[in-house]
Amino acid sequence: MPRTLVVVRAGALTTVQDLGRPGYAHLGVPRSGALDEPAHRLANRLLGNPESAATLETTLTGCAVRVSAPCVVVITGAPCAVTIDGAPAPWGTPVRVPADAVMDAGPATYGVRSYLAFAGGVQVAAELGSRATDLLSGLGPAPLREGDELPVGSPRPAGGPPAAEAARWPAPPSELVLPVVTGPRADWFTPDARHTLLTGTYHVSPKGNRIGLRLEGPALERSREGELPSEGMTLGAVQVPPDGRPVVFLADHPVTGGYPVIGVVPPEHLAPAAQALPGTPVRFVPAGPEPQHGC
Known part of the structure; x- marks a missing residue:
């Protein structure tokens, strides 16, 4: 059965992002990709995904998704309150989300953009080699709306890096x-x-x-x-x-x-x-x- 996630709360602006589309400027196509690339890469490393796997980039107000099958998820970037079916869950540490449960990444407590990564990555169709949403050119999936359903890939075998790596993530800048x-x-x-x-x-x-x-x-x-x-x-x-x-x-x-x-x-x-x-x-x-x- 396909693994999917359904958007329950889209937030102010949530987009699919990866490492972008470098090399197409001559065609009028920007690079796009995750704005906070280190946070995106870290989220994927914590799950054992390739660093190029697509994540969800939220803006200020977070988002909430329902997963169709058990899935390991991690949130990096801007710190936020995390819940699974209303129960508190850790930020910056991979957690297992049961089938049909709702994971909610709340508003950023400091900073702007959080990154939701799923073991196996978000598997929307690629355009010019990337799954990234590009707000200027219109390439990639549209910003997420309530009810959108996105495919999720199969996770790699267990054995990723330790969750302690998340503790080294720097705070958003005061200057x-x-x-x-x-x-x-x-x-x-x-x-x-x-x-x-x-x-x-x-x-x-x-x-x-x-x-x-x-x-x-x-x-x-x-x-x-x-x-x-x-x-x-x-x-x-x-x-x-x-x-x-x-x-x-x-x-x-x-x-x-x-x-x-x-x-x-x-x-x-x-x-x-x-x-x-x-x-x-x-x-x-x-x-x-x-x-x-x-x-």
Whole structure:
């Protein structure tokens, strides 16, 4: 009999995510995938799944699912209250959920995104080699709704890593510090703007999403008028729209854009951004020696 899960409570935004679709930018397809990739990978390791197995990524309010067959499940990422048919269960530790039981991952107690992983992985159909939901391109399954039924794969033989690994998971950030490599369009901004980027304090805006981390704070003044022709955008690009407030591109970002990019945050430093609540202070710091401008 097929193993499935049924969505009982979808939450604010719950999507299927894996490691995304790298290598398709030339086709206009973003990478997508789990925003907090270390949390996604950890959840799969705790179950003995391949790290590429699909999980459910929740946003702020969690979600609840009913499993059709006994299943081992773990929740990582943002801490939350976990229950199985109303009884308390541990967060960050694999637990066995009986057939027809409802596992509820409650609202995040700190942070933004939790990851529900199932032994065997979520087995929705892959598109371009990935099961990830991409909010910008529309690839992958739609964000989950109550009543949706998703297939679950068969678990690997027992013998995964110890659950103690979950205890090493870092807390979501109280301050988000993002290393940035300046360029390629830093020369579109005044010297004062470049200084402000690396010395000012920004805050996470509630208007952000999986496409980009929007920031509130000092505007960055441009040194030239006009707009750029659309050009390629990379994960972590710090794009500056007309209001002067930077936007850090995340997993579902567009692959081209016309606003100047003042710098790029290396992708390996982006995971904490997935857990930064609105209002979290943000500072940019040089990722390496800053180039000298002028003669």
